[in-house]
Amino acid sequence: MSRHTLDAKRLLCPMPVIRAQDKIKTLSVGDVLEVVCTDPGALQDVPAWCRINGHKVLETKTTDDEVFIIIEVMAAEGMK
Amino acid sequence: MSKQRKAVSLISGGLDSLLATKVILDQGIHVEGINFFTGFCVEGHTHAIRKQDKDKVKRNNALWSAEQLGIKLHIVDVIEEYKDVLLNPKHGYGQNMNPCLDCKGFMVKKAVEWIKENDFDFIITGEVVGQRPMSQRKETMPIIQQESGAGDLLLRPLCAKNLPETLPEREGWVDREKLLDFSGRTRKPQMALAKEFNFEGYATPAGGCCFLTDKNYSDKLVDMWQHRSSRDYELDDLMMLKVGRHIRPNDNFKMIVGREQGENKFMEGYRKMYPYIHSISHNGPLTLIDGTMSEEDAVLAARIAARFGQGRDDEEVEMAVNYLDGTKTILKVKPMSKEEILKAWYV
Numbered sequence: 022m023s024r025h026t027l028d029a030k031r032l033l034c035p036m037p038v039i040r041a042q043d044k045i046k047t048l049s050v051g052d053v054l055e056v057v058c059t060d061p062g063a064l065q066d067v068p069a070w071c072r073i074n075g076h077k078v079l080e081t082k083t084t085d086d087e088v089f090i091i092i093e094v095m096a097a098e099g100m101k
Numbered sequence: 102m103s104k105q106r107k108a109v110s111l112i113s114g115g116l117d118s119l120l121a122t123k124v125i126l127d128q129g130i131h132v133e134g135i136n137f138f139t140g141f142c143v144e145g146h147t148h149a150i151r152k153q154d155k156d157k158v159k160r161n162n163a164l165w166s167a168e169q170l171g172i173k174l175h176i177v178d179v180i181e182e183y184k185d186v187l188l189n190p191k192h193g194y195g196q197n198m199n200p201c202l203d204c205k206g207f208m209v210k211k212a213v214e215w216i217k218e219n220d221f222d223f224i225i226t227g228e229v230v231g232q233r234p235m236s237q238r239k240e241t242m243p244i245i246q247q248e249s250g251a252g253d254l255l256l257r258p259l260c261a262k263n264l265p266e267t268l269p270e271r272e273g274w275v276d277r278e279k280l281l282d283f284s285g286r287t288r289k290p291q292m293a294l295a296k297e298f299n300f301e302g303y304a305t306p307a308g309g310c311c312f313l314t315d316k317n318y319s320d321k322l323v324d325m326w327q328h329r330s331s332r333d334y335e336l337d338d339l340m341m342l343k344v345g346r347h348i349r350p351n352d353n354f355k356m357i358v359g360r361e362q363g364e365n366k367f368m369e370g371y372r373k374m375y376p377y378i379h380s381i382s383h384n385g386p387l388t389l390i391d392g393t394m395s396e397e398d399a400v401l402a403a404r405i406a407a408r409f410g411q412g413r414d415d416e417e418v419e420m421a422v423n424y425l426d427g428t429k430t431i432l433k434v435k436p437m438s439k440e441e442i443l444k445a446w447y448v
């Protein structure tokens with residue numbers, strides 16, 4: 022299990038989702054990914070993407086300028 | 102036991118693709134969604150930028166649709182490849198800068214590549230014969246099949262009965278009898294079916310699924326192209342067309358003036374990419390400059406920018422013009438009156 026950070030600052034949705042999705046494809050089950058965004062829309066979209074693709078959102082945090090979404094990779098993102 | 106057949110569905114976030122997918126899911130097919138991000142999609146963007154929309158729920162309709170359907174969704178960044186579709190559409194543009202027919206062909210072609218890579222059997226879309234004047238006519242349906250290379254692997258569940266049989270129907274993977282025969286511009290059958298399926302709160306975008314169908318946006322895009330040596334663009338250019346007032350007082354530069362706090366904040370992130378002007382003596386918006394300015398132009402731009410700040414009625418305001426090389430000029434200018442800012446300057 023390893024921990025990774027994805028800088029998705031200044032990107033507007035759906036780019037943070039696409040970046041998170043593409044990053045997760047390279048990770049293994051159990052890895053943790055922290056996505057850092059400035060678009061508050063990511064707070065809806067990244068967890069929605071996780072729900073439909075079977076990953077677990079461990080935590081979301083917001084500061085004045087940034088949102089953080091911490092995801093545990095639950096399933097391999099390769100196609101079945 | 103027969104093989105579990107798999108289809109990929111082009112999910113735009115609208116009602117038609119939602120319904121088409123549901124019809125196929127109900128026939129026991131494994132469906133996953135695919136959504137292409139061209140850079141022009143209506144989803145998110147401006148809502149995220151403008152503060153006044155802060156209280157509205159921001160949702161991505163493609164993700165929402167997938168969640169309603171209980172399917173996976175793959176969002177694919179096609180910004181680079183899409184440039185050729187937009188810049189050189191074989192079938193031309195619709196009412197604005199929307200190359201819908203080429204765009205549909207391109208997306209289905211990408212889906213063909215995707216099903217080959219991922220071992221899926223066929224493709225579905227929410228197209229309806231006669232629904233849209235450009236891309237969804239009886240004559241254009243086979244063009245999309247041909248040019249995308251999908252051929253009879255492309256099934257349109259909502260109007261399949263009005264079209265020739267496709268492979269999934271011939272092979273009995275899906276039952277043609279349970280497919281639909283929608284046609285024309287009316288939305289009533291879709292709404293009735295949505296009710297039957299208990300879908301509520303679905304998106305009803307006016308016009309189309311992307312900004313290219315929007316006249317204001319298209320005008321700004323054309324203006325940008327006309328004033329640059331190349332029609333190439335980056336995602337940042339597309340973002341900039343969505344924010345602020347666009348004023349072109351001179352061929353060599355355009356001003357992008359923030360309209361409210363959310364936009365100003367968003368535009369602050371671009372201060373390293375564009376020269377910018379802001380007021381020192383009063384509160385006022387941030388103005389980015391796209392292009393190059395002479396000293397005279399800088400005075401003109403500062404006077405226009407001052408019009409949108411709180412010092413607009415004062416005799417003199419102090420404006421800072423910041424250049425990309427890090428230099429800054431402070432100008433004392435008289436704000437332009439409303440009448441002096443020509444209507445023709447607004448893009």
Ligand code: SF4
Binds near residue numbers: 201236
């Ligand atoms: S509205 Fe935009 S995204 Fe939709 S088909 Fe036309 S060009 Fe493509």
